[in-house]
Amino acid sequence: MRIGIFTDTYFPQINGVSTSVYMLKKSLEEHNHTVYLVTTNDSMIKFDYDEKHKVLRIPSIPTGIYNYRLSRIYPIKVINQIKSWKLDVIHSHTEFGVGTFARLFAKQFYIPLVHTYHTWYEDYTYYLTKGHVKKASNKVVEYLTKFYCDTTATELIVPTKKIYDLFRQRYKFEKNINVIPTGIEIERFFKENLDKHKLNRLYKQFNISRHDFVIIWVGRLASEKNLEFIFNVHKSLVKKHPNIKLLLVGDGPERQKYEQDVAAIGLDKYTIFTGKVSWEEMPYFYNCADLYVTASKSETQGLTVIEAMSASVVPLCINDDAFSQTVIDGLNGRIFETEEDLINIIQELYHNNKERQYLSRQAKISTQKFSTKYFGEAVLDVYRRAIYEKNASKNIFNRLYDKIRKE
Numbered sequence: 343m344r345i346g347i348f349t350d351t352y353f354p355q356i357n358g359v360s361t362s363v364y365m366l367k368k369s370l371e372e373h374n375h376t377v378y379l380v381t382t383n384d385s386m387i388k389f390d391y392d393e394k395h396k397v398l399r400i401p402s403i404p405t406g407i408y409n410y411r412l413s414r415i416y417p418i419k420v421i422n423q424i425k426s427w428k429l430d431v432i433h434s435h436t437e438f439g440v441g442t443f444a445r446l447f448a449k450q451f452y453i454p455l456v457h458t459y460h461t462w463y464e465d466y467t468y469y470l471t472k473g474h475v476k477k478a479s480n481k482v483v484e485y486l487t488k489f490y491c492d493t494t495a496t497e498l499i500v501p502t503k504k505i506y507d508l509f510r511q512r513y514k515f516e517k518n519i520n521v522i523p524t525g526i527e528i529e530r531f532f533k534e535n536l537d538k539h540k541l542n543r544l545y546k547q548f549n550i551s552r553h554d555f556v557i558i559w560v561g562r563l564a565s566e567k568n569l570e571f572i573f574n575v576h577k578s579l580v581k582k583h584p585n586i587k588l589l590l591v592g593d594g595p596e597r598q599k600y601e602q603d604v605a606a607i608g609l610d611k612y613t614i615f616t617g618k619v620s621w622e623e624m625p626y627f628y629n630c631a632d633l634y635v636t637a638s639k640s641e642t643q644g645l646t647v648i649e650a651m652s653a654s655v656v657p658l659c660i661n662d663d664a665f666s667q668t669v670i671d672g673l674n675g676r677i678f679e680t681e682e683d684l685i686n687i688i689q690e691l692y693h694n695n696k697e698r699q700y701l702s703r704q705a706k707i708s709t710q711k712f713s714t715k716y717f718g719e720a721v722l723d724v725y726r727r728a729i730y731e732k733n734a735s736k737n738i739f740n741r742l743y744d745k746i747r748k749e
Contacts, residue, residue, distance in 0.1 A: 343376070343430050344378070346431070346453075347366065348381075348432060348436070349379070349380070349436055350438070352381040359436070359461070361524075362524040363435055365525050365527065365717060366433075367379060373718050373719070378396045378427050379395075379396060380400065380444070382399060383401065400420060430729060431453065431725045432444050445494045448494070454496045454732035455495050455728070456497045457491055457494075457498055459491060459505055491509070491515065496728040497518050498515070498519050501643035502642060502667055503667060522720045522721060522724070523717070525713055526645065527713075528648075531624075531625045531628055531629075536625060541626050550587065550589075550614075554587050555585055556587050556633075557586065557634075557635055558630070558650065559591065559635055560591045560646040562592055562594040563594030563597040563600055564594045564595055566640040568637040568660075569590075570603075571684075572588070572637055573603065573609065575681050576613070577607055577608075579685060582689075586692070587614060589614045589627070589630065589631060590615050625653060628649060631653075632698065633655065633656050633691060633698075634647065634655045641665070648712050651706060651709045652709045654706045655702070656676070656698055656701045658675065658676050658687060658688070659676075659678075668708075673701075674701060
């Protein structure tokens, strides 16, 4: 099968979407399919095609939201390049920018379009509107999302039941919705696969002793991640347990503010801001921790939760549907509702090493279903169905045109 993946974000950019796309491309290629990728570059004028890795990067402009970029217009040489790939299916991973190009290209050349919905956009309109006309901006996002997914996509993929319910119940989406969690290279996070000397150097670099009890959080330092919730919990915990440290891995627009907030409430001695960390180094940071915590309700899946579990780190997640398929309370992690809940859970696991070790083992075991192998197989099934549906809807003219196009 010849597959075209279209995405606004890809490595070396580090975020949930770029990681998901990378894992999918790798898995599909391991299944012996040919995968081409269209994404943006950091230039407003430059086109670049890496023939070895089959990655086409097109000009883009910054959006003003973190490091995300949107593609510009597409000259005929780009269209001709993609035409030469003779794609069987197109898989888009963004509703705008490159995703719009994917939709237009699929329609013009009558290629089945599969779309994965990654981002809960209503939590990000603030960065464009600064909190003004929130209701109106959310309605615009809803309209554009429904237009892209309902009128153009042959098949829709979502990572969790949370997003499935959004489309079925709120958006009244009637086409197929395939719930497929993003796969990851779980073995990459196993402690037995890491360089022990490198791990020890990390402990020294951030002044973490073997007696410290480390709680890790990973992500973008931004308001929608609800970090104030975690800071309040941390403040309560260190009063009784001064060896508890909060390890914040990542960067973002609110980093300076959070550093100031933490210092103002006397938590700077117990909190570590690592800044941006490379994809290759992430397994080492997880393996420094005893617990993983997230209080964010803006996630569509929460890949960092699965990464932490792969590293045998016990996940503590706020009660949200984004985590319901991953974390089962009392089996492979814990679910909390309030700050008091989280404080009690952490203190329980701090004192009960046997219970923590049990949850740690179960966390690692339960990540098997998120391996890239199963991820690729599930997506391939969707591709086959999309191709069948598209072929079944073709009239005689379309079939004749398709034959001419491929010759």
